[in-house]
Amino acid sequence: MMTHKAGEHAAIALTLDGTPVVEQAPTRMLLSDFLRQTCGKTEVHVGCEHGVCGACTVRVDGRPVRSCLMFAVQAAGHHVETVASLGTRDDLSMLQRQFHEHHALQCGFCTPGILSSAQAFLEEHPEPTEREVVEMLTGHLCRCTGYRAIIDAVLACARERKEGTS
Amino acid sequence: MKPARFDYYLPATLEEALATLSELGSDGKVLAGGQSLVPMLNMRIAQPAALIDINGLVDLDAITCEHGALRVGAMVRQATLERSGPALGQVPLLAQALPLVGHWQTRNRGTLCGSLAHADPSAELPLLLSVLNGSVEVHSSRGVRTVAARDLFVSFFTTSLEADELIVAAYLPIAPARRRYAFNEFAQRHGDFALVSVACAVEFDEQGMLAHLTLALGGAGEVPLVVEAADALGRLLDRELIAALAERASTACDPPSDHHASAAFRRQLVRTLTGRMLTALVPQEEAAAT
Ligand SMILES: Cc1cc2nc3c(=O)[nH]c(=O)nc-3n(C[C@@H](O)[C@H](O)[C@H](O)COP(=O)(O)OP(=O)(O)OC[C@H]3O[C@@H](n4cnc5c(N)ncnc54)[C@H](O)[C@@H]3O)c2cc1C
Ligand code: FES
Ligand code: FES
Numbered sequence: 001m002m003t004h005k006a007g008e009h010a011a012i013a014l015t016l017d018g019t020p021v022v023e024q025a026p027t028r029m030l031l032s033d034f035l036r037q038t039c040g041k042t043e044v045h046v047g048c049e050h051g052v053c054g055a056c057t058v059r060v061d062g063r064p065v066r067s068c069l070m071f072a073v074q075a076a077g078h079h080v081e082t083v084a085s086l087g088t089r090d091d092l093s094m095l096q097r098q099f100h101e102h103h104a105l106q107c108g109f110c111t112p113g114i115l116s117s118a119q120a121f122l123e124e125h126p127e128p129t130e131r132e133v134v135e136m137l138t139g140h141l142c143r144c145t146g147y148r149a150i151i152d153a154v155l156a157c158a159r160e161r162k163e164g165t166s
Numbered sequence: 167m168k169p170a171r172f173d174y175y176l177p178a179t180l181e182e183a184l185a186t187l188s189e190l191g192s193d194g195k196v197l198a199g200g201q202s203l204v205p206m207l208n209m210r211i212a213q214p215a216a217l218i219d220i221n222g223l224v225d226l227d228a229i230t231c232e233h234g235a236l237r238v239g240a241m242v243r244q245a246t247l248e249r250s251g252p253a254l255g256q257v258p259l260l261a262q263a264l265p266l267v268g269h270w271q272t273r274n275r276g277t278l279c280g281s282l283a284h285a286d287p288s289a290e291l292p293l294l295l296s297v298l299n300g301s302v303e304v305h306s307s308r309g310v311r312t313v314a315a316r317d318l319f320v321s322f323f324t325t326s327l328e329a330d331e332l333i334v335a336a337y338l339p340i341a342p343a344r345r346r347y348a349f350n351e352f353a354q355r356h357g358d359f360a361l362v363s364v365a366c367a368v369e370f371d372e373q374g375m376l377a378h379l380t381l382a383l384g385g386a387g388e389v390p391l392v393v394e395a396a397d398a399l400g401r402l403l404d405r406e407l408i409a410a411l412a413e414r415a416s417t418a419c420d421p422p423s424d425h426h427a428s429a430a431f432r433r434q435l436v437r438t439l440t441g442r443m444l445t446a447l448v449p450q451e452e453a454a455a456t
Binding site: 002068074 | 168169222
Protein backbone atom coordinates (compact mmCIF):
# COMPACT_ATOMS: atom_id res chain seq x y z
CA MET A 1 0.00 0.00 0.00
CA MET A 2 1.26 3.46 -0.85
CA THR A 3 1.25 5.86 2.10
CA HIS A 4 2.25 9.52 2.39
CA LYS A 5 2.33 11.28 5.75
CA ALA A 6 0.82 14.75 6.09
CA GLY A 7 3.31 17.40 5.05
CA GLU A 8 5.53 14.87 3.30
CA HIS A 9 6.16 15.46 -0.39
CA ALA A 10 5.17 12.67 -2.72
CA ALA A 11 6.85 12.12 -6.07
CA ILE A 12 4.18 12.26 -8.77
CA ALA A 13 4.83 10.84 -12.23
CA LEU A 14 2.16 11.58 -14.80
CA THR A 15 1.73 12.37 -18.47
CA LEU A 16 0.88 16.04 -18.85
CA ASP A 17 -0.27 17.25 -22.27
CA GLY A 18 1.52 14.32 -23.82
CA THR A 19 4.81 14.81 -21.97
CA PRO A 20 6.04 12.64 -19.07
CA VAL A 21 6.48 14.75 -15.92
CA VAL A 22 7.84 13.91 -12.46
CA GLU A 23 7.24 16.49 -9.73
CA GLN A 24 6.89 16.66 -5.94
CA ALA A 25 3.77 17.74 -4.07
CA PRO A 26 2.39 17.52 -0.53
CA THR A 27 -0.62 15.18 -0.16
CA ARG A 28 -3.07 18.02 0.34
CA MET A 29 -2.13 19.85 -2.85
CA LEU A 30 -5.07 20.08 -5.26
CA LEU A 31 -4.45 18.99 -8.83
CA SER A 32 -5.46 22.50 -9.97
CA ASP A 33 -2.73 24.13 -7.84
CA PHE A 34 -0.20 21.48 -8.86
CA LEU A 35 -0.86 22.14 -12.55
CA ARG A 36 -0.62 25.90 -12.12
CA GLN A 37 2.08 26.33 -9.51
CA THR A 38 4.29 23.29 -9.88
CA CYS A 39 3.90 22.55 -13.59
CA GLY A 40 3.43 26.15 -14.77
CA LYS A 41 0.16 25.42 -16.58
CA THR A 42 -1.48 28.73 -15.68
CA GLU A 43 -4.02 28.17 -18.44
CA VAL A 44 -5.82 26.02 -15.85
CA HIS A 45 -8.05 28.60 -14.17
CA VAL A 46 -9.32 28.44 -10.61
CA GLY A 47 -12.63 30.02 -9.67
CA CYS A 48 -14.57 28.48 -6.82
CA GLU A 49 -12.55 25.48 -5.59
CA HIS A 50 -15.66 23.52 -4.81
CA GLY A 51 -16.62 22.03 -8.11
CA VAL A 52 -19.30 24.51 -9.14
CA CYS A 53 -17.81 26.91 -11.69
CA GLY A 54 -15.98 24.54 -14.05
CA ALA A 55 -13.05 26.92 -14.71
CA CYS A 56 -10.51 24.29 -13.55
CA THR A 57 -11.84 21.48 -15.76
CA VAL A 58 -9.13 19.33 -17.38
CA ARG A 59 -9.25 15.92 -19.02
CA VAL A 60 -7.96 12.99 -16.99
CA ASP A 61 -7.63 9.86 -19.14
CA GLY A 62 -9.78 11.66 -21.68
CA ARG A 63 -12.68 12.51 -19.39
CA PRO A 64 -13.37 16.09 -18.25
CA VAL A 65 -13.17 16.45 -14.47
CA ARG A 66 -12.75 19.21 -11.88
CA SER A 67 -9.04 19.55 -11.09
CA CYS A 68 -9.98 21.39 -7.87
CA LEU A 69 -11.67 18.21 -6.60
CA MET A 70 -8.70 15.91 -7.14
CA PHE A 71 -5.42 15.79 -5.29
CA ALA A 72 -2.20 15.91 -7.27
CA VAL A 73 -1.19 12.51 -5.81
CA GLN A 74 -4.31 11.01 -7.39
CA ALA A 75 -3.11 11.98 -10.87
CA ALA A 76 0.01 9.81 -10.57
CA GLY A 77 0.12 7.33 -13.43
CA HIS A 78 -2.65 9.08 -15.37
CA HIS A 79 -2.88 11.19 -18.53
CA VAL A 80 -3.80 14.78 -17.75
CA GLU A 81 -4.63 17.15 -20.59
CA THR A 82 -5.11 20.87 -20.11
CA VAL A 83 -6.41 23.22 -22.76
CA ALA A 84 -2.78 23.59 -23.89
CA SER A 85 -3.09 20.17 -25.52
CA LEU A 86 -5.68 21.47 -28.00
CA GLY A 87 -3.70 24.00 -30.00
CA THR A 88 -1.41 27.00 -29.81
CA ARG A 89 -1.92 30.69 -30.43
CA ASP A 90 -0.53 30.30 -33.96
CA ASP A 91 -2.13 26.96 -34.63
CA LEU A 92 -5.61 26.91 -33.13
CA SER A 93 -7.57 23.67 -33.04
CA MET A 94 -10.86 23.49 -34.95
CA LEU A 95 -12.80 24.03 -31.71
CA GLN A 96 -10.66 26.99 -30.65
CA ARG A 97 -11.05 28.57 -34.10
CA GLN A 98 -14.83 28.17 -33.93
CA PHE A 99 -14.81 29.87 -30.50
CA HIS A 100 -12.79 32.70 -32.03
CA GLU A 101 -15.09 33.04 -35.02
CA HIS A 102 -18.30 32.92 -32.98
CA HIS A 103 -17.05 35.36 -30.36
CA ALA A 104 -17.59 32.63 -27.77
CA LEU A 105 -15.38 34.31 -25.18
CA GLN A 106 -14.92 37.76 -23.75
CA CYS A 107 -12.74 37.81 -20.63
CA GLY A 108 -11.70 34.20 -21.25
CA PHE A 109 -11.75 33.11 -17.64
CA CYS A 110 -14.17 30.24 -18.21
CA THR A 111 -12.77 29.32 -21.64
CA PRO A 112 -10.04 26.75 -20.85
CA GLY A 113 -12.49 24.68 -18.80
CA ILE A 114 -15.23 24.91 -21.40
CA LEU A 115 -12.86 23.98 -24.23
CA SER A 116 -11.65 20.96 -22.24
CA SER A 117 -15.22 19.75 -21.68
CA ALA A 118 -16.37 20.54 -25.20
CA GLN A 119 -13.45 18.70 -26.80
CA ALA A 120 -14.24 15.50 -24.86
CA PHE A 121 -17.96 16.03 -25.43
CA LEU A 122 -17.57 16.21 -29.23
CA GLU A 123 -15.50 13.04 -29.23
CA GLU A 124 -18.34 11.26 -27.40
CA HIS A 125 -21.20 13.02 -29.26
CA PRO A 126 -20.12 13.60 -32.87
CA GLU A 127 -23.62 14.83 -33.82
CA PRO A 128 -24.92 16.57 -30.71
CA THR A 129 -28.30 18.23 -30.39
CA GLU A 130 -28.44 21.76 -29.02
CA ARG A 131 -30.08 20.33 -25.88
CA GLU A 132 -27.08 18.04 -25.30
CA VAL A 133 -24.66 20.92 -25.73
CA VAL A 134 -26.63 22.98 -23.22
CA GLU A 135 -26.60 20.09 -20.75
CA MET A 136 -22.84 19.72 -21.07
CA LEU A 137 -22.51 23.48 -20.48
CA THR A 138 -24.53 23.39 -17.25
CA GLY A 139 -21.25 22.27 -15.71
CA HIS A 140 -19.64 25.64 -16.53
CA LEU A 141 -20.32 29.19 -15.47
CA CYS A 142 -19.64 32.04 -17.89
CA ARG A 143 -20.35 35.55 -16.66
CA CYS A 144 -19.70 37.29 -19.99
CA THR A 145 -21.13 35.66 -23.08
CA GLY A 146 -24.66 34.63 -22.14
CA TYR A 147 -23.71 31.17 -23.50
CA ARG A 148 -25.42 31.61 -26.90
CA ALA A 149 -22.16 32.11 -28.77
CA ILE A 150 -20.57 29.15 -26.95
CA ILE A 151 -23.43 26.85 -27.97
CA ASP A 152 -23.14 28.06 -31.58
CA ALA A 153 -19.38 27.51 -31.61
CA VAL A 154 -19.66 23.93 -30.31
CA LEU A 155 -22.42 23.09 -32.82
CA ALA A 156 -20.42 24.68 -35.65
CA CYS A 157 -17.39 22.62 -34.68
CA ALA A 158 -19.50 19.44 -34.73
CA ARG A 159 -20.69 20.32 -38.26
CA GLU A 160 -17.18 21.11 -39.43
CA ARG A 161 -15.82 17.85 -38.01
CA LYS A 162 -18.56 15.93 -39.79
CA GLU A 163 -17.90 17.64 -43.13
CA GLY A 164 -14.22 16.91 -42.68
CA THR A 165 -14.83 13.19 -42.22
CA SER A 166 -17.51 12.65 -44.88
CA MET B 167 -10.02 27.25 0.30
CA LYS B 168 -7.20 24.76 0.76
CA PRO B 169 -7.61 21.51 2.69
CA ALA B 170 -5.87 20.99 6.02
CA ARG B 171 -3.04 18.46 6.13
CA PHE B 172 -3.83 14.77 6.08
CA ASP B 173 -2.05 11.43 5.82
CA TYR B 174 -2.80 9.75 2.51
CA TYR B 175 -3.29 6.00 2.11
CA LEU B 176 -3.72 4.30 -1.24
CA PRO B 177 -4.57 0.66 -0.51
CA ALA B 178 -4.07 -1.79 -3.37
CA THR B 179 -6.45 -4.44 -2.03
CA LEU B 180 -9.77 -4.49 -0.21
CA GLU B 181 -8.10 -6.24 2.77
CA GLU B 182 -5.56 -3.42 3.08
CA ALA B 183 -8.32 -0.83 2.87
CA LEU B 184 -10.35 -2.53 5.61
CA ALA B 185 -7.30 -3.00 7.85
CA THR B 186 -6.43 0.70 7.45
CA LEU B 187 -10.01 1.74 8.18
CA SER B 188 -10.12 -0.34 11.36
CA GLU B 189 -6.73 0.93 12.49
CA LEU B 190 -7.60 4.61 11.94
CA GLY B 191 -11.20 4.48 13.15
CA SER B 192 -12.86 7.89 13.07
CA ASP B 193 -9.56 9.62 12.14
CA GLY B 194 -9.83 8.19 8.63
CA LYS B 195 -12.21 9.15 5.81
CA VAL B 196 -12.81 7.18 2.65
CA LEU B 197 -12.10 9.10 -0.58
CA ALA B 198 -14.10 7.78 -3.55
CA GLY B 199 -15.09 10.24 -6.31
CA GLY B 200 -14.30 13.19 -4.05
CA GLN B 201 -17.17 15.26 -5.47
CA SER B 202 -18.73 15.78 -2.04
CA LEU B 203 -15.77 15.17 0.26
CA VAL B 204 -13.18 17.39 -1.45
CA PRO B 205 -15.41 20.52 -1.44
CA MET B 206 -15.87 19.91 2.30
CA LEU B 207 -12.11 19.52 2.78
CA ASN B 208 -11.43 22.65 0.71
CA MET B 209 -13.87 24.64 2.83
CA ARG B 210 -12.47 22.92 5.94
CA ILE B 211 -15.92 21.77 6.97
CA ALA B 212 -14.16 18.41 7.30
CA GLN B 213 -10.57 18.04 8.53
CA PRO B 214 -9.91 14.31 8.83
CA ALA B 215 -6.43 13.25 9.95
CA ALA B 216 -6.21 10.73 7.12
CA LEU B 217 -7.76 9.92 3.76
CA ILE B 218 -8.08 6.36 2.51
CA ASP B 219 -8.27 6.64 -1.26
CA ILE B 220 -10.18 3.66 -2.69
CA ASN B 221 -9.52 4.66 -6.31
CA GLY B 222 -6.82 1.97 -6.47
CA LEU B 223 -9.33 -0.83 -5.79
CA VAL B 224 -9.96 -1.63 -9.45
CA ASP B 225 -11.99 -4.75 -8.58
CA LEU B 226 -14.65 -2.45 -7.16
CA ASP B 227 -15.15 -0.86 -10.59
CA ALA B 228 -17.53 -3.61 -11.72
CA ILE B 229 -21.22 -3.84 -12.60
CA THR B 230 -22.66 -7.37 -12.39
CA CYS B 231 -26.02 -9.09 -11.92
CA GLU B 232 -26.51 -11.07 -8.72
CA HIS B 233 -29.56 -12.38 -6.88
CA GLY B 234 -32.01 -10.50 -9.11
CA ALA B 235 -30.22 -7.21 -8.61
CA LEU B 236 -27.69 -5.04 -10.37
CA ARG B 237 -24.58 -5.04 -8.19
CA VAL B 238 -22.72 -1.75 -8.59
CA GLY B 239 -19.22 -1.72 -7.10
CA ALA B 240 -17.95 1.17 -4.99
CA MET B 241 -15.63 2.54 -7.69
CA VAL B 242 -18.21 2.58 -10.48
CA ARG B 243 -18.54 6.21 -11.51
CA GLN B 244 -21.95 7.73 -12.09
CA ALA B 245 -20.96 8.46 -15.71
CA THR B 246 -19.99 4.81 -16.27
CA LEU B 247 -23.44 3.68 -15.12
CA GLU B 248 -25.04 6.33 -17.29
CA ARG B 249 -23.25 4.93 -20.35
CA SER B 250 -23.97 1.29 -19.52
CA GLY B 251 -26.86 0.20 -21.75
CA PRO B 252 -27.47 -3.13 -19.94
CA ALA B 253 -27.50 -1.44 -16.51
CA LEU B 254 -30.03 1.15 -17.65
CA GLY B 255 -32.15 -1.61 -19.21
CA GLN B 256 -32.23 -3.58 -15.97
CA VAL B 257 -32.78 -0.61 -13.68
CA PRO B 258 -34.57 1.92 -15.89
CA LEU B 259 -34.93 4.42 -13.05
CA LEU B 260 -31.15 5.02 -13.29
CA ALA B 261 -31.65 6.56 -16.73
CA GLN B 262 -34.07 9.09 -15.22
CA ALA B 263 -32.16 9.86 -12.02
CA LEU B 264 -28.49 9.93 -13.05
CA PRO B 265 -28.66 12.92 -15.44
CA LEU B 266 -30.01 14.95 -12.49
CA VAL B 267 -26.95 14.26 -10.30
CA GLY B 268 -24.72 17.32 -10.64
CA HIS B 269 -23.11 17.70 -14.04
CA TRP B 270 -21.47 15.43 -16.60
CA GLN B 271 -18.09 16.66 -15.36
CA THR B 272 -18.84 15.73 -11.70
CA ARG B 273 -20.39 12.40 -12.72
CA ASN B 274 -17.10 11.49 -14.41
CA ARG B 275 -15.63 11.15 -10.89
CA GLY B 276 -18.57 10.76 -8.51
CA THR B 277 -19.70 7.25 -7.55
CA LEU B 278 -23.11 5.78 -6.74
CA CYS B 279 -21.86 4.30 -3.45
CA GLY B 280 -20.20 7.58 -2.44
CA SER B 281 -23.49 9.39 -2.84
CA LEU B 282 -25.24 6.75 -0.70
CA ALA B 283 -22.56 7.03 2.00
CA HIS B 284 -22.76 10.82 1.94
CA ALA B 285 -26.53 10.60 2.62
CA ASP B 286 -27.42 14.13 1.56
CA PRO B 287 -31.20 14.32 2.09
CA SER B 288 -31.68 16.11 -1.25
CA ALA B 289 -29.49 13.75 -3.26
CA GLU B 290 -31.11 11.70 -6.02
CA LEU B 291 -29.33 8.38 -5.53
CA PRO B 292 -30.34 7.71 -1.88
CA LEU B 293 -33.92 8.36 -3.04
CA LEU B 294 -33.41 5.93 -5.92
CA LEU B 295 -32.11 3.24 -3.54
CA SER B 296 -35.09 3.84 -1.25
CA VAL B 297 -37.81 3.68 -3.88
CA LEU B 298 -36.27 0.53 -5.37
CA ASN B 299 -35.95 -0.98 -1.90
CA GLY B 300 -32.28 -1.71 -2.63
CA SER B 301 -29.42 -2.37 -0.23
CA VAL B 302 -25.68 -2.01 0.24
CA GLU B 303 -23.01 -4.60 0.95
CA VAL B 304 -20.87 -3.36 3.81
CA HIS B 305 -17.45 -4.77 4.66
CA SER B 306 -15.13 -4.28 7.61
CA SER B 307 -12.30 -6.34 9.04
CA ARG B 308 -14.99 -7.71 11.39
CA GLY B 309 -17.09 -9.17 8.56
CA VAL B 310 -19.69 -8.49 5.87
CA ARG B 311 -23.27 -7.36 6.26
CA THR B 312 -26.10 -6.24 4.03
CA VAL B 313 -27.94 -3.07 4.96
CA ALA B 314 -31.32 -2.25 3.41
CA ALA B 315 -31.98 1.33 2.28
CA ARG B 316 -34.47 1.92 5.09
CA ASP B 317 -31.81 0.99 7.69
CA LEU B 318 -28.96 2.86 5.98
CA PHE B 319 -30.14 6.46 6.09
CA VAL B 320 -30.36 7.71 9.67
CA SER B 321 -30.39 11.49 9.51
CA PHE B 322 -28.92 14.48 7.61
CA PHE B 323 -25.59 13.30 6.12
CA THR B 324 -25.64 10.35 8.53
CA THR B 325 -25.80 6.63 7.78
CA SER B 326 -25.78 3.61 10.07
CA LEU B 327 -22.23 2.73 8.91
CA GLU B 328 -19.53 2.38 11.57
CA ALA B 329 -16.24 4.27 11.12
CA ASP B 330 -14.40 1.09 10.06
CA GLU B 331 -16.99 0.06 7.47
CA LEU B 332 -16.82 0.40 3.71
CA ILE B 333 -19.69 0.15 1.23
CA VAL B 334 -18.30 -2.33 -1.28
CA ALA B 335 -21.34 -2.43 -3.56
CA ALA B 336 -24.92 -1.28 -3.94
CA TYR B 337 -27.69 -3.66 -4.99
CA LEU B 338 -30.42 -2.22 -7.21
CA PRO B 339 -33.25 -4.73 -7.77
CA ILE B 340 -33.82 -5.54 -11.45
CA ALA B 341 -37.16 -4.22 -12.72
CA PRO B 342 -39.95 -6.83 -12.94
CA ALA B 343 -41.43 -6.97 -16.46
CA ARG B 344 -44.57 -4.89 -15.79
CA ARG B 345 -43.11 -2.41 -13.33
CA ARG B 346 -42.84 1.22 -14.37
CA TYR B 347 -40.89 3.99 -12.70
CA ALA B 348 -40.77 7.74 -12.58
CA PHE B 349 -38.43 10.35 -11.09
CA ASN B 350 -39.27 14.02 -10.93
CA GLU B 351 -37.60 16.95 -9.20
CA PHE B 352 -37.58 20.71 -8.94
CA ALA B 353 -34.19 22.41 -8.93
CA GLN B 354 -33.49 26.10 -9.38
CA ARG B 355 -30.90 25.39 -12.08
CA HIS B 356 -30.09 22.15 -13.89
CA GLY B 357 -27.39 20.32 -11.91
CA ASP B 358 -28.22 22.01 -8.63
CA PHE B 359 -29.41 20.00 -5.71
CA ALA B 360 -33.18 19.68 -5.98
CA LEU B 361 -35.46 21.61 -3.64
CA VAL B 362 -37.52 18.43 -3.52
CA SER B 363 -37.64 15.25 -5.58
CA VAL B 364 -40.22 12.51 -5.91
CA ALA B 365 -39.92 8.98 -7.27
CA CYS B 366 -42.20 6.02 -7.64
CA ALA B 367 -42.52 2.44 -8.83
CA VAL B 368 -45.92 1.20 -10.01
CA GLU B 369 -47.40 -1.91 -11.52
CA PHE B 370 -50.93 -2.46 -12.86
CA ASP B 371 -52.72 -5.80 -13.07
CA GLU B 372 -54.66 -7.06 -16.13
CA GLN B 373 -57.72 -5.08 -15.04
CA GLY B 374 -55.66 -1.91 -14.88
CA MET B 375 -55.78 -1.79 -11.06
CA LEU B 376 -52.74 -0.91 -8.98
CA ALA B 377 -50.81 -4.07 -8.11
CA HIS B 378 -47.75 -2.28 -6.69
CA LEU B 379 -47.00 1.25 -5.60
CA THR B 380 -43.93 2.64 -3.85
CA LEU B 381 -43.84 6.40 -3.53
CA ALA B 382 -40.82 8.15 -2.03
CA LEU B 383 -39.72 11.76 -1.46
CA GLY B 384 -36.30 13.41 -1.35
CA GLY B 385 -35.31 16.75 0.19
CA ALA B 386 -38.47 16.55 2.25
CA GLY B 387 -36.98 15.52 5.59
CA GLU B 388 -33.81 14.14 7.14
CA VAL B 389 -33.77 11.02 4.98
CA PRO B 390 -35.59 9.77 1.88
CA LEU B 391 -39.18 9.25 2.94
CA VAL B 392 -41.29 6.31 1.72
CA VAL B 393 -44.97 7.28 1.80
CA GLU B 394 -47.41 4.66 3.08
CA ALA B 395 -49.57 3.66 0.09
CA ALA B 396 -50.70 0.06 0.72
CA ASP B 397 -54.36 1.15 0.77
CA ALA B 398 -54.07 2.19 -2.90
CA LEU B 399 -53.49 -1.37 -4.08
CA GLY B 400 -56.35 -2.95 -6.05
CA ARG B 401 -57.69 0.49 -6.93
CA LEU B 402 -57.82 2.42 -10.14
CA LEU B 403 -55.21 5.17 -10.31
CA ASP B 404 -57.78 7.83 -11.13
CA ARG B 405 -57.78 11.57 -10.56
CA GLU B 406 -59.27 11.21 -7.10
CA LEU B 407 -56.67 8.71 -5.89
CA ILE B 408 -53.84 10.76 -7.38
CA ALA B 409 -55.06 13.88 -5.57
CA ALA B 410 -55.33 11.93 -2.30
CA LEU B 411 -51.81 10.49 -2.65
CA ALA B 412 -50.34 13.90 -3.55
CA GLU B 413 -52.03 15.40 -0.51
CA ARG B 414 -50.79 12.59 1.71
CA ALA B 415 -47.23 13.01 0.43
CA SER B 416 -47.28 16.73 1.14
CA THR B 417 -48.49 16.25 4.72
CA ALA B 418 -46.29 13.20 5.46
CA CYS B 419 -43.08 15.08 4.74
CA ASP B 420 -41.18 17.45 6.97
CA PRO B 421 -39.15 19.66 4.65
CA PRO B 422 -36.69 22.28 5.89
CA SER B 423 -37.00 26.06 5.44
CA ASP B 424 -33.87 27.79 4.22
CA HIS B 425 -32.79 30.68 2.03
CA HIS B 426 -33.72 28.72 -1.10
CA ALA B 427 -37.33 27.94 -0.19
CA SER B 428 -39.74 27.81 2.71
CA ALA B 429 -41.07 24.54 4.08
CA ALA B 430 -44.55 25.52 2.86
CA PHE B 431 -43.26 26.01 -0.70
CA ARG B 432 -41.46 22.66 -0.58
CA ARG B 433 -44.66 20.96 0.57
CA GLN B 434 -46.51 22.57 -2.31
CA LEU B 435 -43.82 21.29 -4.68
CA VAL B 436 -44.17 17.76 -3.26
CA ARG B 437 -47.93 17.89 -3.87
CA THR B 438 -47.57 19.20 -7.43
CA LEU B 439 -44.71 16.92 -8.48
CA THR B 440 -46.35 13.81 -6.98
CA GLY B 441 -49.58 14.60 -8.79
CA ARG B 442 -47.82 15.17 -12.11
CA MET B 443 -45.67 12.09 -11.78
CA LEU B 444 -48.59 9.76 -10.98
CA THR B 445 -50.76 11.28 -13.72
CA ALA B 446 -48.07 10.54 -16.29
CA LEU B 447 -48.02 6.88 -15.18
CA VAL B 448 -51.77 6.24 -15.65
CA PRO B 449 -52.14 3.54 -18.33
CA GLN B 450 -53.11 5.13 -21.64
CA GLU B 451 -56.55 3.38 -22.01
CA GLU B 452 -57.71 4.74 -18.67
CA ALA B 453 -56.32 8.16 -19.33
CA ALA B 454 -58.45 8.22 -22.50
CA ALA B 455 -61.55 7.02 -20.63
CA THR B 456 -61.44 9.63 -17.85
C1 LIG C 1 -21.02 21.07 -8.55
C2 LIG C 1 -21.58 19.83 -7.91
C3 LIG C 1 -22.94 19.57 -8.02
C4 LIG C 1 -23.48 18.43 -7.43
N1 LIG C 1 -24.81 18.20 -7.57
C5 LIG C 1 -25.36 17.09 -7.04
C6 LIG C 1 -26.75 16.81 -7.20
O1 LIG C 1 -27.49 17.56 -7.85
N2 LIG C 1 -27.24 15.68 -6.62
C7 LIG C 1 -26.44 14.82 -5.92
O2 LIG C 1 -26.93 13.82 -5.42
N3 LIG C 1 -25.13 15.05 -5.76
C8 LIG C 1 -24.58 16.16 -6.30
N4 LIG C 1 -23.23 16.39 -6.12
C9 LIG C 1 -22.44 15.43 -5.32
C10 LIG C 1 -22.10 14.19 -6.15
O3 LIG C 1 -21.45 14.63 -7.31
C11 LIG C 1 -21.16 13.20 -5.46
O4 LIG C 1 -20.70 12.33 -6.46
C12 LIG C 1 -21.70 12.32 -4.42
O5 LIG C 1 -22.46 13.05 -3.48
C13 LIG C 1 -20.58 11.62 -3.62
O6 LIG C 1 -19.96 10.66 -4.36
P1 LIG C 1 -18.36 10.60 -4.43
O7 LIG C 1 -18.02 9.29 -5.05
O8 LIG C 1 -17.87 11.81 -5.08
O9 LIG C 1 -17.97 10.52 -2.88
P2 LIG C 1 -16.85 11.25 -2.01
O10 LIG C 1 -16.96 12.72 -2.16
O11 LIG C 1 -15.54 10.64 -2.28
O12 LIG C 1 -17.33 10.79 -0.55
C14 LIG C 1 -18.50 11.30 0.05
C15 LIG C 1 -18.64 10.72 1.46
O13 LIG C 1 -18.92 9.33 1.42
C16 LIG C 1 -17.89 8.58 2.03
N5 LIG C 1 -17.69 7.41 1.16
C17 LIG C 1 -17.48 7.44 -0.20
N6 LIG C 1 -17.45 6.19 -0.69
C18 LIG C 1 -17.66 5.35 0.36
C19 LIG C 1 -17.75 3.93 0.49
N7 LIG C 1 -17.64 3.14 -0.58
N8 LIG C 1 -17.97 3.40 1.71
C20 LIG C 1 -18.09 4.21 2.80
N9 LIG C 1 -18.02 5.56 2.75
C21 LIG C 1 -17.80 6.12 1.54
C22 LIG C 1 -16.71 9.50 2.13
O14 LIG C 1 -15.89 9.18 3.22
C23 LIG C 1 -17.38 10.85 2.30
O15 LIG C 1 -17.76 11.03 3.63
C24 LIG C 1 -22.65 17.52 -6.70
C25 LIG C 1 -21.28 17.78 -6.60
C26 LIG C 1 -20.74 18.93 -7.19
C27 LIG C 1 -19.28 19.19 -7.06
S1 FES D 1 -12.41 26.01 -9.50
FE1 FES D 1 -12.87 23.94 -9.84
S2 FES D 1 -14.95 24.01 -10.36
FE2 FES D 1 -14.57 26.08 -9.80
S1 FES E 1 -15.83 34.71 -21.15
FE1 FES E 1 -15.78 35.74 -19.26
S2 FES E 1 -16.55 34.21 -17.93
FE2 FES E 1 -16.85 33.30 -19.84
